[in-house]
Amino acid sequence: xxxxxxxxxxxxxxxxxxxxxxxxxxxxxxxxxxxxxxxxxxxxxxxxxxxxxxxxxxxxxxxxxxxxxxxxxxxxxxxxxxxxxxxxxxxxxxxxxxxxxxxxxxxxxxxxxxxxxxxxxxxxxxxxxxxxxxxxxxxxxxxxxxxxxxxxxxxxxxxx
Amino acid sequence: xxxxxxxxxxxxxxxxxxxxxxxxxxxxxxxxxxxxxxxxxxxxxxxxxxxxxxxxxxxxxxxxxxxxxxxxxxxxxxxxxxxxxxxxxxxxxxxxxxxxxxxxxxxxxxxxxxxxxxxxxxxxxxxxxxxxxxxxxxxxxxxxxxxxxxxxxxxxxxxxxxxxxxxxxxxxxxxxxxxxxxxxxxxxxxxxxxxxxxxxxxxxxxxxxxxxxxxxxxxxxxxxxxxxxxxxxxxxxxxxxxxxxxxxxxxxxxxxxxxxxxxxxxxxxxxxxxxxxxxxxxxxxxxxxxxxxxxxxxxxxxxxxxxxxxxxxxxxxxxxxxxxxxxxxxxxxxxxxxxxxxxxxxxxxxxxxxxxxxxxxxxxxxxxxxxxxxxxxxxxxxxxxxxxxxxxxxxxxxxxxxxxxxxxxxxxxxxxxxxxxxxxxxxxxxxxxxxxxxxxxxxxxxxxxxxxxxxxxxxxxxxxxxxxxxxxxxxxxxxxxxxxxxxxxxxxxxxxxxxxxxxxxxxxxxxxxxxxxxxxxxxxxxxxxxxxxxxxxxxxxxxxxxxxxxxxxxx
Numbered sequence: 235x236x237x238x239x240x241x242x243x244x245x246x247x248x249x250x251x252x253x254x255x256x257x258x259x260x261x262x263x264x265x266x267x268x269x270x271x272x273x274x275x276x277x278x279x280x281x282x283x284x285x286x287x288x289x290x291x292x293x294x295x296x297x298x299x300x301x302x303x304x305x306x307x308x309x310x311x312x313x314x315x316x317x318x319x320x321x322x323x324x325x326x327x328x329x330x331x332x333x334x335x336x337x338x339x340x341x342x343x344x345x346x347x348x349x350x351x352x353x354x355x356x357x358x359x360x361x362x363x364x365x366x367x368x369x370x371x372x373x374x375x376x377x378x379x380x381x382x383x384x385x386x387x388x389x390x391x392x393x394x
Numbered sequence: 395x396x397x398x399x400x401x402x403x404x405x406x407x408x409x410x411x412x413x414x415x416x417x418x419x420x421x422x423x424x425x426x427x428x429x430x431x432x433x434x435x436x437x438x439x440x441x442x443x444x445x446x447x448x449x450x451x452x453x454x455x456x457x458x459x460x461x462x463x464x465x466x467x468x469x470x471x472x473x474x475x476x477x478x479x480x481x482x483x484x485x486x487x488x489x490x491x492x493x494x495x496x497x498x499x500x501x502x503x504x505x506x507x508x509x510x511x512x513x514x515x516x517x518x519x520x521x522x523x524x525x526x527x528x529x530x531x532x533x534x535x536x537x538x539x540x541x542x543x544x545x546x547x548x549x550x551x552x553x554x555x556x557x558x559x560x561x562x563x564x565x566x567x568x569x570x571x572x573x574x575x576x577x578x579x580x581x582x583x584x585x586x587x588x589x590x591x592x593x594x595x596x597x598x599x600x601x602x603x604x605x606x607x608x609x610x611x612x613x614x615x616x617x618x619x620x621x622x623x624x625x626x627x628x629x630x631x632x633x634x635x636x637x638x639x640x641x642x643x644x645x646x647x648x649x650x651x652x653x654x655x656x657x658x659x660x661x662x663x664x665x666x667x668x669x670x671x672x673x674x675x676x677x678x679x680x681x682x683x684x685x686x687x688x689x690x691x692x693x694x695x696x697x698x699x700x701x702x703x704x705x706x707x708x709x710x711x712x713x714x715x716x717x718x719x720x721x722x723x724x725x726x727x728x729x730x731x732x733x734x735x736x737x738x739x740x741x742x743x744x745x746x747x748x749x750x751x752x753x754x755x756x757x758x759x760x761x762x763x764x765x766x767x768x769x770x771x772x773x774x775x776x777x778x779x780x781x782x783x784x785x786x787x788x789x790x791x792x793x794x795x796x797x798x799x800x801x802x803x804x805x806x807x808x809x810x811x812x813x814x815x816x817x818x819x820x821x822x823x824x825x826x827x828x829x830x831x832x833x834x835x836x837x838x839x840x841x842x843x844x845x846x847x848x849x850x851x852x853x854x855x856x857x858x859x860x861x862x863x864x865x866x867x868x869x870x871x872x873x874x875x876x877x878x879x880x881x882x883x884x885x886x887x888x889x890x891x892x893x894x895x896x897x898x899x900x901x902x903x904x905x906x907x908x909x910x911x912x913x914x915x916x917x918x919x920x921x922x923x924x925x926x927x928x929x930x931x932x933x934x935x936x937x938x939x940x941x942x943x944x945x946x947x948x949x
Contacts, residue, residue: 304529314512319566319570326573
């Protein structure tokens, strides 16, 4: 509408701190106002468009007695955590099986009487002799690098 | 014929294993709490004194015993005196209890880790209620992080009596946690080495207790680790290194934790203020932006005088926001890790990255400590000739992990967190004090301090410092006795024991009494480990009498 009269012709009443108003929707064909319930459900369904018309949002434009419906968080069909869990689970199971199998294979090789020393990772559990109740460490533990029959470096010089 | 004992590849591996065992979740969530409760920085004084007087000597003692006897806890103590095999057994029982309930923490850490890869983080938003008009009631009353912890993770029941069913999601995570532990211990020792108000007597007692449990004394884990050492290893140096690193980790963790406390307190205070502002703005139809944090008090008194009727209606819903009270809420344990820290993380940039990193760190700490615990259980079992001749090492480890996992499913039930708190509080505390006391007395007075000293000298080539001797023989046992007496009197004086239960309708914790059967289980937990010592001593004595009854004693 075009106000030709000017601002002095705008009359205010029931001034509140916030901008608020009542409104009714009339049906031009039948001469009556539409029931409130219909209007409420219509507003609820088109809330987004009405907000945008005023450049407002749910927090700044409030319709009394019409609670705003919140957007539900997006729920993927398979929860993400299950995917990650399954991946880690499979990796761990595979690693466990590998270790068990390699352990069994090692034991089978040892029982066949193989004398070669395996990789330095695993300690060889050879039988050792006991003299006077003191076990003598075998010479070929740790891949034959250290000869236990000789003193270690720290004790080369007898302490005073 | 004897099998050679497996050894650590180098001393560094041993040190790392000990550090990884000692530095655990207690450094992150118990020590900062104690600092806050007992005067902040001044708590460091009793803590450091107890570290020097109690922690280091006892740590050195356990490592020395393990290295000298070269056996797990049962064998080591039986070698010291045949009547003392019960000490090792008691250690094993306590370790068993610990491993049962400790791994559920790793399960929770896995749960949170897997949920860190979502945008937004699931604990930063509340879910909607049924008709999508607002947020879930429980979540509104509490906070989104608390809701995610109590409802989504634990699905906690209102009290310990309502057990509920086993929740499959944490159960799956528990199974995964045990698989990871099994994977690490499968290869044996070599694989566990990885590259932890001054006048107030309570402050001193808590400092002593914290040092004690933080270093993991009395579980048999340290003996187990040390038994795989070369006899000439310098365990004195390692004892000092491990205890110093453990303590500095605690202090470092406190610095981080205090900044998180401050952040959380400020954040909660500001959101509390905003809620009050929103409430007043809506009730009195005020202009948006009229009420701010600075003029809140003035406006409140103005509204109270101008509209007394309406103000008194609104008053019950208004919370009194105070930064001091937010700062004063100290949290320890799972509450700190899974509620306070997640709340701080959700407000950071790139929160998914920080969340994943944080829970990965928790997992590393937790699994490192778990490996020490399982070593304490497995080493005596694998040392035992009967068991190890029938079953291979992998099968024994698998069996132990399986049994612990099945028992641990109790903690995945709806009331599981209450049982977890019971185990956490009572399974290890009193028993460990007694075990370490008996250990110290056994080494000093039953085996003989001089004999042990000459053993160590022959083994490592270094004479024992007078300081260690004084501590082992006198100061540490006295300290432990006084701690023990204090705890007993504390339990007796406070009467019935209480616990914190989550009330979903109010959205906060409430205090409730334990039912009688829970009290009975607590008593059983403490007694079952302590009784091992006298029972085994008695059994050995009887067997010896019977054997001596056949042959006359040699004069």
